[in-house]
Amino acid sequence: MPASPTDEQLIKRWQDEPAPVLPLLHAFNERDGHISREGLEAISAGLRIPLANLHGSVTFYHHISGEPESRDRPRVCMGPICRLNGSEQLLHDLEGAEPMACAGRCDDPIPVLQADRALVGLSGDKLQQAPSPLPPLNPGGLEECCLASVREPDRATCSGYMRTGGYAALAKAREMEPEEILQVLEDSGLAGRGGAGFPTATKWRAVRDAQGGPKTLVCNADEGEPGCFKDRVLLDHDPHAILEGMAIAGLATGAARGFIYLRYEYPQTLAILERALEEAKEHLDGFEFCVRRGAGAYICGEETSLLNSLEGEHPFPRNRPPFPVTHGFEQTPTVVNNVETLASVAPILARGAEWYAGLGLGEHRGTKLISLSGDVLRPGNYEVPMGFPLKTLLFDWAGVPEGRKVQAVTMAGLSGGFLGAADLDVTLDEACLRAKGSFLGAGGIMVFDDRRDMFEIARQSMEFFASEACGKCFPCRIGTERLTERLSEPSGALAPEAWTEEVRAIGYTMIELSACGLGKSAPLITESLLRLFPEEVSAKLEAR
Numbered sequence: 046m047p048a049s050p051t052d053e054q055l056i057k058r059w060q061d062e063p064a065p066v067l068p069l070l071h072a073f074n075e076r077d078g079h080i081s082r083e084g085l086e087a088i089s090a091g092l093r094i095p096l097a098n099l100h101g102s103v104t105f106y107h108h109i110s111g112e113p114e115s116r117d118r119p120r121v122c123m124g125p126i127c128r129l130n131g132s133e134q135l136l137h138d139l140e141g142a143e144p145m146a147c148a149g150r151c152d153d154p155i156p157v158l159q160a161d162r163a164l165v166g167l168s169g170d171k172l173q174q175a176p177s178p179l180p181p182l183n184p185g186g187l188e189e190c191c192l193a194s195v196r197e198p199d200r201a202t203c204s205g206y207m208r209t210g211g212y213a214a215l216a217k218a219r220e221m222e223p224e225e226i227l228q229v230l231e232d233s234g235l236a237g238r239g240g241a242g243f244p245t246a247t248k249w250r251a252v253r254d255a256q257g258g259p260k261t262l263v264c265n266a267d268e269g270e271p272g273c274f275k276d277r278v279l280l281d282h283d284p285h286a287i288l289e290g291m292a293i294a295g296l297a298t299g300a301a302r303g304f305i306y307l308r309y310e311y312p313q314t315l316a317i318l319e320r321a322l323e324e325a326k327e328h329l330d331g332f333e334f335c336v337r338r339g340a341g342a343y344i345c346g347e348e349t350s351l352l353n354s355l356e357g358e359h360p361f362p363r364n365r366p367p368f369p370v371t372h373g374f375e376q377t378p379t380v381v382n383n384v385e386t387l388a389s390v391a392p393i394l395a396r397g398a399e400w401y402a403g404l405g406l407g408e409h410r411g412t413k414l415i416s417l418s419g420d421v422l423r424p425g426n427y428e429v430p431m432g433f434p435l436k437t438l439l440f441d442w443a444g445v446p447e448g449r450k451v452q453a454v455t456m457a458g459l460s461g462g463f464l465g466a467a468d469l470d471v472t473l474d475e476a477c478l479r480a481k482g483s484f485l486g487a488g489g490i491m492v493f494d495d496r497r498d499m500f501e502i503a504r505q506s507m508e509f510f511a512s513e514a515c516g517k518c519f520p521c522r523i524g525t526e527r528l529t530e531r532l533s534e535p536s537g538a539l540a541p542e543a544w545t546e547e548v549r550a551i552g553y554t555m556i557e558l559s560a561c562g563l564g565k566s567a568p569l570i571t572e573s574l575l576r577l578f579p580e581e582v583s584a585k586l587e588a589r
Contacts, residue, residue, distance in 0.1 A: 049076050050072075050076065052073075052083075052084065052087040052091075053087075053091075055069060055072045055073060055076070056069065056087065056088065056091035056092070058072070059072065060091055060092060062335075063302065063304070063333075063335065064304060064335075064337050064355045064356065064357070064374075065092060065357070066088075066092065066094065066099075066102070066356070066357025067337050067338060067339070067340065067354065067355070067357070068337065068338070069088055069091075069092070070088070070099075070102070070103065070109055070340065071109070071338060071340070073087075073088065074109050074110075074116055075116070075161070078113060078114045078115065078116045078117055079110050079111055079112055079113050079114065079115050079116060080103050080109055080110065080111050081111065081113075082111070085099050085100060085103065085111075092357070094357060098357070098358065098359065099357075101359045102340075102357070102358075102359055102360075105342060105359060105360065105515075106309075106339075106340035106341050106342050107145060107146070107309075107340070107341030107342065108120075108145075108158075108309045108310075108340050108341035109340045109341075116160055117159065117160055118141045118142065118143055118159070119139045119140075119141065119142040119143070119157050119158070119159045120142070120143050120144070120145040120157065120158040120159070121135050121136040121139065121142050121143070121144055121145065121155065121156075121157050122145055122146075122147060122148040122150065122154070122155055122156045122157070123136070123144040123145065123146065123147075123505075124146065124147025124148065124151065124271045124272070124509075125147070125271055125272070125419075125455075125459075125491055125502060125505055125506065126147075126151040126154055126271075126272065126418045126419055126491060127147070127150075127151070127154045127155045127156070128505065129419065129420075129497070130154045130155055130167060131155070131167055131168075132154070132155045135155055135157070135167070135168065135169060138168070138169045139157070139169050142157075145158065145310075145341070146269070146271070146341075146343060146509060146512065146513065147269070147270075147271035147272070147509070148163075148310040149268050149269075149273065149274045149277055149308070149310055149311065150163075150165060150274060150277075151271075151272055151273075151274055151416065151418035151419075151424065151489075151491070152178055152274055152416070152418055152424045152425045152426070153165055153175065153177075153178050154167070155167060156310070157172055158310060158312070161312045162174060162312065163310070163311070163312050163313055174313070176281065176313075177274075177277050177278050177281040177282065177313075178278070178425060179195065179196055179278070179282060180192050180195065180196070180278060180425050180426040180427065180428070181423060181425055181427075182196070183427070183428065184427075184441070184442040185437075185441075185442065187428075187429070187430060188404060189412065189428040190389050190392050190393075190401060190404060190411065190412045190428065191279060191283075191286070191385060191388045191389055191392075191412070191414060191428060192278075192414070192426070192428045193392065194209045194210070194283070195278065195279065195282045195283045196282075197209045200282055200283055201281065201282050201283065201284055201285075201317060201321070202324065203285060203321070203324035203325055203328075206283075206285040206286070210395065211285050211286070211289065211391075212285070212289055212325075212328045213395060214289060214293065214390070214391035214392070214394040214395040215289050215292050215293055215296075215328060215391065217394060217395065218292075218293045218296050218297075218394055219296065221296075223253055223296060223297045223298070223299070226293065226296060226297040226394065227246045227249055227250050227253070227297055228246070229393065229394055229397070229398050230245050230246040230249070230297075230390070230393060230398070231244070231246035231247075231398075232398035232399070232402070233393045233397075233398035233401040233402055233410065233411065234398075234401070234402050234405075234410030234411055235386065235389055235390070235393060235401065235410075235411060236386075236411075237382065237383055237386050238383050238385035238386045238389070238413065238414070238487075238488070239265055239346075239382075239383025239384075239385070239386065239487055240270075240383075240457065240460075240486040240487045240562075242475060242485075245382065245386060245390075248370060248380060248382075249294060249297050249298050249380060251368075251370040251371070251378075252298040252299075252300065252370050252378045252379065252380050253297065253298045253299055255370060255371045255378035256371075256378075257371075257376075257377055257378060258299070258377055258378065259300070259301065259302055259377060260298055260299050260300035260301075260302075260377060260378045260379070260380075261300055261302055261303065261304075261373060261374040261375075261377055261378070261379040261380070262291050262294050262295055262298070262300045262302070262303030262304070262334075262379070262380050262382075263303065263304050263305075263306060263348075263351065263352070263355070263373070263374065263379060263380065263381045263382070264287060264291060264303070264304070264305040264306065264382060264383075264384060264387055265306055265346065265348060265351055265381055265382065265383050265384070266280060266287075266305050266306055266307045266308060266311075266314075266384050267306050267307070267308045267339050267345045267346045267351060268308055268311075268346070268384070268487075269308055269342075269343040269345070269346045269513075270343075270346065270457070270458030270459065270460060270486070270487050270489055271458050271459045271489070271491070271506075271509060272416060272418060272419075272455060272458040272459065272489030272490065272491040273416045273458045273487045273488065273489035274416045274418075274426065274489075275384075275385060275414040275415070275416045275426050275487075275488060275489075276383070276384035276385060277311060277314065278426050279384050279385065279388050280307070280311070280314045280317065280318060280384060281313070281314055281317055283388065284317055284318050284321035285321055285324075285325060286387075286388040286391060287305070287384055287387050287388055288321060288322065288325050288328075288329060288334065289328075289390070289391045290382075290386075290387030290388055290389070290390035290391055291303050291305075291332070291334060291387055292328070292329055292332055293390050293391065293394060294380055294382065294387070294390065295331075295332050298378075298380055300378075300379075300380060301331060301332055301333060302332070302333045302334075303332065303333070303334045303335075304334070304335060304336070304337050304355060304374075305318060305334065305335070305336045305337070306337050306339060306345070306351050306354070306355060307336055307337070307338050307339065308338075308339050308341075309338055309339045309340050309341045310341070315336060315338055318336050319336060322334060322335070322336070337355060339354065340354075342354070342360055342513070342515075343509075343513035343563070344360055344361075344362065344513060344514075344515040344561075344563060345360050347362050347561050347562060347563070348369055348381040349362050349363035349365065349369065350362045350363075350515065350561075351381065352369060352373055352374050352379065352381070355374060356374065356375060360515065361515055361517040362515065362517060362560055362561040364560070369381055383487075385414050389401070389411070389412075404430055404431075405430050405431040405432055406430045406431065406432035406433060406472075407432050408432075409430070409431035409432035409474050410431060411430075411431055412428050412429060412430055412431060413428070413429055413430075413431055413433075413473060413485065413488050414426055414427070414428050414488055415427045415428075415429055415438065415473065415488045415489075415490055416488060416489045416490065417438065417439075417443050417490050417492070418489075418490075418491055418492070419454075419490075419491040419492035419493055420445065420446060420449065420451070420492045420493055420494040420496075420497070421439065421443040421444060421445060421446075421492050422443060422444035422445070422446060423442070423443045423444055424443065425443075427442060427443070429473060431473065431474050432472045432473065432474045432477075433472060433473045434470075434471075434472055434473075435454075435464075435469055435470075435471050435472065435473055435490075436469050436470060438473070438490075439451065439454070439469065439492065443492075445492070445494065446494065449494040449495055449496070450466065450494060450495045451466055451469065451492055451493070451494055451495075452465070452466055452493060452494060452495050452497065452499065453465055453466070453493045453497075453499055453502075453577065453578075454469070454490050454491065454492050454493070455489070455490065455491040455493075455506075456478060456483040456484065456485065456486065456489075456490060457483070457484050457485060457486025457487060457488070457489060457566070458486065458487055458489035458491075459489075459491075459506045459509065459510070459566075459570065460484075460486055460487075460562070460563075460566035460567075460569070461478070461483040461484045461485070461486055461566070461569060462482070462483055462566075462569030462570050462572060462573035463483075463499070463503075463570070463573040463574065463577055464478075464481060464483055464573075465573075465576075465577035465578075468481050473485060482569070482572070482573065482576075483569065483573070498581075499574065499577075499578050499581055500532070500535075500574065500578070500581050500582060500585050503532055503570050503571065503574040504529070504532035504533055506570045507525060507528045507529045507532055507567065507570055507571065508529050508533075510525045510529075510563060510567040510570075511525035511526050511528075511529045513563065514526075514563060514564070515561075515563075517560055518558070518559055518560040518561075518564065520554055520555045520557075520558040520559045520564055521555055521559040521560070521561075521563055521564025521567070524551050524552070524554060524555040524559075524564065524567070524568070525555075525564070525567055527551050528548065528551055528552070528567070528568070528570075528571055531544065531547065531548055531551075532571070535582075535585040535586050535588075541583065541586040541587065544586055545575060545582070545586075548571050548575065549571075549572070549575070551568070551571075552568030552571050552572055553568070555567065555568050556568055
């Protein structure tokens with residue numbers, strides 16, 4: 046067995062690489078099973094980073110620890126869907142196991158991480174490594190964009206990707222002027238598919254026109270929203286589509302360097318992406334792309350927190366303005382796009398703006414990937430036209446167990462709160478969902494039928510937000526904790542009316558004063574619980 050690398054060797058390996066802090070922390074963590082005080086001191090000296098900064102980062106991330114042997118302990122998903130499938134019992138059965146937040150496997154529960162292995166199974170004796178499930182064939186026979194070729198054999202390899210038309214759009218883009226590329230995207234109506242919905246061409250044009258450099262591309266693959274697992278299927282089965290989209294973005298914006306910021310909970314995906322980068326070198330000539338693995342923090346899905354994490358800083362959200370398009374990675378003009386957004390770019394350039402716009406229904410343009418899980422017969426990723434009826438997706442495509450009624454679904458993962466049974470006659474687009482007090486966001490939908498305790502689901506959801514709050518602003522930091530307490534102890538000293546008034550007041554304060562989307566979205570859980578399930582709430586409050 047080869048000798049383990051020394052501190053000096055690890056530091057030398059990474060100190061001159063772009064964004065070296067995260068990979069160096071992972072290297073020490075992998076070698077020792079944790080980050081020791083001596084290891085932190087060596088990294089601090091080697092990278093000339095204050096020790097306090099490194100200590101703050103290590104204690105913030107879930108999957109890097111200063112506690113010996115922490116990396117080898119099983120970590121069991123405690124997301125809402127995995128809890129419905131018995132993850133609490135699995136946590137109890139696995140010796141030394143620890144809970145972790147939703148690990149993005151809601152279509153194939155229950156994920157368990159141990160060192161660099163991602164296992165799935167419903168019991169300890171059935172855990173095994175398994176590939177990401179491929180999405181089912183489109184049940185309506187509708188034309189797709191992102192998923193159109195993902196089921197083709199060997200699509201994840203460079204040869205398989207090229208056999209199905211891969212890198213042709215990049216070759217076409219090399220013959221176009223940057224403004225021509227931007228105009229195609231603008232005409233297509235492509236907007237951010239990670240939740241914000243900001244027009245892609247507008248963002249790219251702002252980076253192209255910004256002063257300073259070098260300009261940077263960042264693929265946000267930190268898919269941490271509970272109930273969302275759409276990015277994983279693209280990264281695992283169609284990685285070259287993301288690389289091609291990034292390269293086209295580079296041509297349009299003038300950026301030659303880029304990062305894929307990958308969530309820690311996808312270790313198998315890391316190997317797939319690194320292999321894809323190696324295979325695609327000749328197609329990516331002129332670009333320097335690399336993967337940087339996160340360390341477990343929901344807040345890093347927020348683009349400015351992600352940028353701070355990449356830079357080795359504490360991953361607090363940044364105050365805006367300035368925005369990343371002018372002051373992003375290392376204060377340079379930076380494009381931050383979601384996986385689904387980038388995977389849409391090459392098909393649009395290859396087939397045209399009119400084609401993509403025409404995939405939507407009515408006035409809506411394009412498609413949206415929906416991660417559907419919970420109490421449905423056929424969970425998985427579905428690509429639907431923007432403006433598609435939710436009921437068709439739930440009842441005709443995915444199916445509901447016989448004899449059961451849907452009492453609620455979550456929208457935008459958890460961030461959009463609940464829609465009740467009376468609100469299911471909606472279409473999947475922002476305007477329609479916002480009229481119901483929710484939003485589409487990243488496209489995660491979890492279904493809960495009439496067996497489920499929605500008060501308990503709300504408590505689990507708020508517990509997640511409290512655990513993942515970064516702590517930067519007190520409305521979110523304190524508010525999520527207080528709402529978790531109120532949902533955990535509904536039979537406390539407060540009278541029912543006072544309890545309800547306080548929960549609403551805390552939520553209002555969070556929405557008005559929180560610094561980022563976490564604090565503004567979390568109260569939608571309690572707001573929709575009070576609005577949709579008043580009888581269940583009253584029963585909990587009166588049971589004292």
